[in-house]
Structures are given as structure tokens and as C-alpha cells.
Amino acid sequence: xxxxxxxxxxxxxxxxxxxxxxxxxxxxxxxxxxxxxxxxxxxxxxxxxxxxxxxxxxxxxxxxxxxxxxxxxxxxxxxxxxxxxxxxxxxxxxxxxxxxxxxxxxxxxxxxxxxxxxxxxxxxxxxxxxxxxxxxxxxxxxxxxxxxxxxxxxxxxxxxxxxxxxxxxxxxxxxxxxxxxxxxxxxxxxxxxxxxxxxxxxxxxxxxxxxxxxxxxxxxxxxxxxxxxxxxxxxxxxxxxxxxxxxxxxxxxxxxxxxxxxxxxxxxxxx
Amino acid sequence: xxxxxxxxxxxxxxxxxxxxxxxxxxxxxxxxxxxxxxxxxxxxxxxxxxxxxxxxxxxxxxxxxxxxxxxxxxxxxxxxxxxxxxxxxxxxxxxxxxxxxxxxxxxxxxxxxxxxxxxxxxxxxxxxxxxxxxxxxxxxxxxxxxxxxxxxxxxxxxxxxxxxxxxxxxxxxxxxxxxxxxxxxxxxxxxxxxxxxxxxxxxxxxxxxxxxxxxxxxxxxxxxxxxxxxxxxxxxxxxxxxxxxxxxxxxxxxxxxxxxxx
Ligand code: HEM
Numbered sequence: 157x158x159x160x161x162x163x164x165x166x167x168x169x170x171x172x173x174x175x176x177x178x179x180x181x182x183x184x185x186x187x188x189x190x191x192x193x194x195x196x197x198x199x200x201x202x203x204x205x206x207x208x209x210x211x212x213x214x215x216x217x218x219x220x221x222x223x224x225x226x227x228x229x230x231x232x233x234x235x236x237x238x239x240x241x242x243x244x245x246x247x248x249x250x251x252x253x254x255x256x257x258x259x260x261x262x263x264x265x266x267x268x269x270x271x272x273x274x275x276x277x278x279x280x281x282x283x284x285x286x287x288x289x290x291x292x293x294x295x296x297x298x299x300x301x302x303x304x305x306x307x308x309x310x311x312x313x314x315x316x317x318x319x320x321x322x323x324x325x326x327x328x329x330x331x332x333x334x335x336x337x338x339x340x341x342x343x344x345x346x347x348x349x350x351x352x353x354x355x356x357x358x359x360x361x362x363x364x365x366x367x368x369x370x371x372x373x374x375x376x377x378x379x380x381x382x383x384x385x386x387x388x389x390x391x392x393x394x395x396x397x398x399x400x401x402x403x404x405x406x407x408x409x410x411x412x413x414x415x416x417x418x419x420x421x422x423x424x425x426x427x
Numbered sequence: 428x429x430x431x432x433x434x435x436x437x438x439x440x441x442x443x444x445x446x447x448x449x450x451x452x453x454x455x456x457x458x459x460x461x462x463x464x465x466x467x468x469x470x471x472x473x474x475x476x477x478x479x480x481x482x483x484x485x486x487x488x489x490x491x492x493x494x495x496x497x498x499x500x501x502x503x504x505x506x507x508x509x510x511x512x513x514x515x516x517x518x519x520x521x522x523x524x525x526x527x528x529x530x531x532x533x534x535x536x537x538x539x540x541x542x543x544x545x546x547x548x549x550x551x552x553x554x555x556x557x558x559x560x561x562x563x564x565x566x567x568x569x570x571x572x573x574x575x576x577x578x579x580x581x582x583x584x585x586x587x588x589x590x591x592x593x594x595x596x597x598x599x600x601x602x603x604x605x606x607x608x609x610x611x612x613x614x615x616x617x618x619x620x621x622x623x624x625x626x627x628x629x630x631x632x633x634x635x636x637x638x639x640x641x642x643x644x645x646x647x648x649x650x651x652x653x654x655x656x657x658x659x660x661x662x663x664x665x666x667x668x669x670x671x672x673x674x675x676x677x678x679x680x681x682x683x684x685x686x687x688x689x
Contacts, residue, residue: 169555172654180467180469181467189467190474202531202534240575277451
């Protein structure tokens with residue numbers, strides 16, 4: 157009769173402990189020696205990278221390892237291509253694969269959550285005792301596929317150049333055409349700001365966006381407010397009884413004017 | 428009666444052993460260190476198993492360089508960028524400390540993945556090391572969050588816009604999304620409050636969590652031991668051709684009488 161798995165495991169582990177005790181080598185000094193050498197290598201590599209980075213770059217002028225820093229942060233910029241640290245490139249690229257807004261949540265939440273659960277649960281669904289890679293074909297194939305897809309996504313994310321604004325910024329010309337403000341530079345600028353400022357995390361505009369927290373569709377908001385009121389609204393939404401949306405005063409007066417011009421141009425009598 | 432001690436032995440006793448005994452009696456620290464150092468590992472353990480320690484060294488490098496940076500960095504939108512410039516350009520070896528911290532972060536993440544890959548390849552997450560693996564996955568997640576929160580601190584364009592995107596991404600999550608985005612940005616504006624919050628996360632909360640997790644992780648690896656390479660002919664715990672050892676080793680292995688196993 158087969159013994160139960162727990163008992164088998166305990167027996168295997170007892171053999172392991174026994175072997176280590178009888179045939180093993182001391183952690184100190186043997187394994188420790190390897191560890192120490194490896195530790196030095198790590199520190200040296202880090203120092204080496206720092207040196208190369210510093211000597212080849214000059215302030216905002218990039219060297220082989222990039223610039224020492226970029227220009228100071230400026231919330232008013234509308235054309236800066238955002239780029240996270242390299243180990244988030246894969247996520248960054250997933251955003252381009254999935255459509256905003258309907259399926260983007262698959263990339264931002266779905267896939268990372270599934271990956272995390274798969275990782276955390278690994279010892280619980282892969283319960284055989286077998287450890288030899290040659291006898292774990294499913295695990296090995298899954299691992300190779302994961303490594304390849306992460307590699308490809310990271311590479312694609314690293315080489316992607318178009319502005320992100322979570323893909324929304326590419327919709328600006330479409331909006332301009334639909335709402336007929338293509339000749340109005342201020343409104344176009346405003347639309348770009350609108351696309352990158354996270355407004356569509358709550359609002360909807362011409363079918364893009366989320367529609368969360370009771371935020372209204374802004375496609376025809378120009379019917380309801382004039383430009384000046386809109387500037388006031390964005391500066392202090394609370395004044396209009398809106399406590400969900402925060403103030404956007406930090407964008408600066410000029411940018412608020414552009415945003416408001418864009419919103420004002422968004423009326424129901426298109427063109 | 429015991430043999431009379433030489434003078435030398437007496438000095439050693441008094442200067443070294445007595446204080447150690449004193450400490451050990453009250454803390455168990457000496458026994459703990461011995462437990463950690465003077466244990467056996469499988470004899471086929473080699474370079475692949477140094478990756479965990481390498482990750483630890485990378486993390487400690489981050490802790491040290493980070494502490495130095497924190498002495499000169501100012502978490503305030505008006506002065507953060509200047510303080511970064513100051514550290515890089517004016518302070519003696521400031522560039523080295525900052526460069527090590529910046530590149531150390533990438534090395535740390537790479538080592539995390541390599542170490543995890545090694546553990547996966549060796550099947551080392553299986554019984555009885557399930558919790559060892561879980562603390563590891565949590566370390567991976569917190570490690571990457573360290574990168575995410577640290578990226579904002581220089582307050583340059585790259586930092587700022589990557590953070591805007593990062594926060595907007597959080598905002599897309601169902602239900603909790605907008606709330607999470609609000610929490611991360613501390614209001615609609617990515618400004619002083621955001622920076623202060625991320626600074627606190629980056630240098631207090633997350634490193635604290637990582638230290639605690641590393642503590643558990645190292646305790647577990649000392650208690651449970653590392654596995655042999657699975658392809659090794661002489662791996663610890665290998666199946667014996669016969670149920671009981673024969674030949675010279677006969678009678679040496681008492682199966683199932685070790686530890687708590689019955
Ligand atoms: C800050 C991060 C980490 C540190 C400092 C660390 C440290 C260590 C050390 C020193 C060892 C001893 C053996 C070796 O060096 O390979 C070890 C083993 C182990 N680690 Fe980690 N680790 C970290 C992250 C992780 C991650 C991300 C995972 C997996 C998701 C993981 C899973 C394991 C497992 C299962 C073992 C046992 C391996 C065996 O028995 O052969 N660790 N860790």
C-alpha cells in the first residue's frame with residue numbers, strides 16, 4: 157500500500173539531513189569561501205557600473221549608461237516620453253498590446269496578479285518530489301516560455317519610442333477632427349494634456365476612458381460650461397461641489413487655460 | 428582536578444571566553460552564531476548556491492549607500508533635484524555613492540531573478556522549503572517596489588513621467604484602482620506630498636519589510652539546509668539502491684529516527 161505523501165516526504169528529508177551530517181562539508185569555511193568571493197564580485201561589478209556611468213556621462217548628456225539625471229521635473233511638459241526602470245518594461249509593453257480602455261486592465265492588473273499567484277502557489281501545485289530538470293518537462297517548458305516572453309516584452313518595451321500617455325495621446329488628432337478644433341493650437345495642446353494627466357482614469361471622452369467614481373462623460377462638456385468656468389472648475393473642483401476630483405492647479409495657469417480651451421471646444425455641435 | 432592552565436590560557440579565558448559566555452548566557456548569540464556557521468551543507472554545493480548570498484550583498488550595498496544618500500538628499504520638490512545635482516557634482520565621492528545605489532538597484536533585481544531561476548531549476552521550492560520559496564517571492568515583489576518608489580526621488584523628467592504613468596496604471600485596477608492612484612499620488616497632484624510619501628515607503632517601510640523577510644529567509648535556509656544539484660551523483664538524500672545501506676556504511680544510517688520524524 158502506498159504510504160501517505162507526508163510520511164514519504166518526512167522520510168526523504170530525514171535521509172537528506174542524515175547525508176548532509178555524514179557526508180557534507182562545513183558551511184564554514186567551504187561554502188562561506190565561495191559566498192565571500194561572490195560577494196566581492198558583486199560589489200566590484202556595482203562599483204564598475206557606477207564608474208562607467210559617471211565618466212561617460214556629463215550631467216544631462218547621456219553616456220553609455222545614460223545621463224546622470226535628466227532635466228528637472230516639469231508637470232507642464234506634454235511631449236516627454238515616459239520610461240520606467242528596465243524591469244518594468246515588460247509591463248509597459250503589455251500596455252501597448254492591450255487596448256485602452258476596455259482590456260488594459262488585463263495588462264495592468266490581470267497578468268501581474270496571475271503571475272504572482274502562480275509564483276506564490278508553485279510549491280503547492282507542483283508537489284512531486286522529482287527535482288531533476290530532465291524529469292520535469294512541464295516545469296521546464298513553462299520556465300523557458302516565461303523567460304522568452306519576458307525577454308521579448310522587455311526588449312520591445314526598451315525599444316518602443318512612441319509617446320505613451322497610455323496610448324491616449326495618439327487619439328488626440330482623432331478627437332481634434334471629431335470636435336473640429338484641429339486649427340486651434342491651444343485646444344490641441346490642451347487635449348494632449350488631458351490625455352496624459354490621468355483624467356481618463358475617471359472620465360470618458362469620445363468612448364475612451366473608464367467612467368469610474370461617477371465621473372461624467374466629458375465629450376460634450378463645452379455645452380455645460382464656458383472656458384473661464386472650466387479653468388475655475390479645474391483649479392478648485394470643490395467649489396462646484398465635486399469632492400472626488402482633486403485640484404489641477406499645479407498644472408499652471410497656462411496649461412489650465414489650454415485644457416479649458418480644449419474642454420470648451422468639446423461641444424455637441426461638432427465642427 | 429583539571430590541569431593547571433597556562434598564563435596564556437588564563438588571559439584568553441578572561442578576555443575572550445568569559446565575555447562571550449556572559450553574552451551567550453543572556454542572549455544565546457554565541458550558540459546562534461555557531462549554529463549558523465558550524466553546520467554542514469551537502470558536499471556538492473557550489474557556485475550556483477552563492478546567488479542568494481550575492482543578492483544579500485547587493486541589498487546590503489543598497490542599504491549602506493542609501494543611508495549615505497539620505498544624509499544629503501532633500502525630499503521636497505523644490506530642492507530634491509538640486510540635492511541630487513549637489514550629491515553628484517560637489518560632494519567628495521558623492522557620484523560614486525549615488526552611482527552605486529543607482530546601478531546596485533539593477534544588479535539587485537538581476538540577482539533576485541537569477542537566484543530565483545537557480546531555485547526553480549534545482550526544484551528547491553519543494554517540501555519542506557515551501558515557505559522559503561514564499562518569503563522569496565515576497566522579497567522579489569518588495570524588491571521591485573523598491574525600484575518603483577526609488578525611481579521618483581531624483582525628481583527629474585524621467586522620474587516624474589515614469590511615476591505619472593505608474594500611478595495611472597495603478598488607477599486602472601478595478602474597484603481599488605482610483606483609490607490606489609489617489610493614495611500613491613496623495614491628491615491629484617504629484618508634488619510634495621507624493622514625494623514625501625514615496626520617500627517614506629522607499630527608505631522606511633519597504634526596506635524594513637525586506638529586512639524582516641530576509642531574516643526569516645535566512646533562518647529557514649539555515650534550519651532546512653540547501654539542496655544538492657539535482658543531477659549530482661552524490662547528492663544528499665539520494666535514493667539508495669537498497670533500502671538499507673550496505674558495506675562499510677551498514678548500520679550508520681538510522682532511517683526515520685532523526686528530528687521529529689517518527
Ligand atoms: C533579498 C532577496 C533574497 C535573499 C537575500 C536571499 C538569500 C538566500 C540565501 C543566502 C540562500 C542560501 C542558498 C543560496 O544562496 O542559494 C537562499 C536560498 C533560497 N532562496 Fe533566497 N534570497 C532572496 C530572494 C529569494 C527569491 C526571490 C526566491 C524565490 C522566489 C528565493 C527562494 C529561495 C529558496 C527556495 C531557497 C532554498 C534553496 C535551496 O534549498 O537550495 N529567495 N536565499
